[in-house]
Amino acid sequence: MSNPSAKSSISGSKPVGKPTVALTIGVIALLITSIGFFMYPKEVASSWLLASAYSTAIGLGLLLMVMLHHIFDAGWSTVIRRTLEHSLAIFPWLALFFLPLIILSYFEPSLIWKWMDPHFDLSTIGGHGTVGSDILYVKKSALLNFPTFVIIYLVSFVSWIWLSSRFRKASFTQDEDGSGAHTTTCRKMAALGIPVVAFSSTLIACLWLKSLDYHWFSTMYGVWFFTGAMRAALATIALICIFLSRNALKGLFLRSHMLQLGNMMLAFTVFWAYISFSQYFLIWNANIPEETFWYVIREHGNWRYVGYTLIFAHFFFPLFFLLGHRNKLIKGRMIFICVWVLLTQLLDFYYNILPYKKDGEGNPFEFGVSVWDVTALIGIGGICIWAFLRSFNKTRPIPIRDPRILESLNYHE
Secondary structure (H helix, E strand, O other), X not given: OOOHHHHHHHHOOOOOOOHHHHHHHHHHHHHHHHHHHHHOHHHHHHXXXXXXXXXXXXXXXXXXXXXXXXXXXXXXXXXXXXXXHHHHHHHHHHHHHHHHHHHHHHXXXXXXXXXXXXXXXXXHHOOOOEOOOOHHHHHHOOOOOHHHHHHHHHHHHHHHHHHHHHHHHHHHHHHHHOOOHHXXXXXXXXXXXXXXXXXXXXXXXXXXXXXXXXXXXXOOHHHHHHHHHHHHHHHHHHHXXXXXXXXXXOOOOOHHHXXXXXXXXXXXXXXXXXXXXXXXXXXXXXXXXXXXXXXXHHHOOOHHHHHHHHHHHHHHHHHHHHHOOHHHOOHHHHHHHHHHHHHHHHHHHHHHHHHHOEOOOOOEOOOOOOHHHHHHHHHHHHHHHHHHHHHHOOOOOOOOOOOOHHHHHOOOO
């Protein structure tokens, strides 16, 4: 490796970013949001769920990328693996951020998830009777109950935090002793972790998001969540690496690495469209009321235009943009498409979450972005950025003694 900028990046210890600034912004936004909880609990709770679910999805996508790297023994991604490992420092904070929703649901069961309150009057949202007398709830009550909800939350986050800590510890220790045994350990951990994360993330997606309309049936929802998580995670790690290429990863993060991230973004763009269309087509074709109503209410008011926007902005535009080879080699263009994907993925979460808020006739309230959505996203995002930068500045920017690091440093498209 003869690149002088690469040598200085590896040996340099200059702190990256301004963790304190991110922490300050995050705390201020969280304080504003917490004030909103006392003023408008229903509105702020839905905003907090949106921000928490979106951030957790990105975190899970990043964790899966680490495990995919190890399970395939990938060479090209070794340079960016350390950045991915530092991003896993957000999981303890993500667990903490979701806790207020559990506490609120304990004291006000029907605030978000109506099924948590068996006495909730469904006529207030266009239904009949109470939740407890609803046959669909009765059939699903083995899963849809508060103790199970809490247990799955705890088991999921404990497993994610444990996996993250194991990958991070093995990688950081390898920098010191250079033992190849750590690489083997990580590969074995990935073989265990991928099914664990797949199963737990599916449960989380179904409990946090899908059960907002607990009458609905879909066997593809977990895959939709996984696809969105990967798209957002790929856009996030590409943005981070491009930012770091000005200092810590200067001369290390190459155009060839950026190209491969763009190729993966393209692949998951197509996969998201396949999953989303397949879910819609199967439900439309079967024409079962317990399934079709989910799409019917999303044709009410301006929600239909959100759906149209997702088709063109979240699929067709990224598809054709990422098909362009040069677009994945120019940093400015990659920054643009990464931000675009993150925003449209957030819109997809809006489309899946917020229509659960209905009027007395069962119609969802109009789509709109509230100030609490913004403060919740900035608050959680600020703390996550702080956690990442705090971790990043404690170790070397790349795994210098990984067996495949030279292959990655000399990788060319």
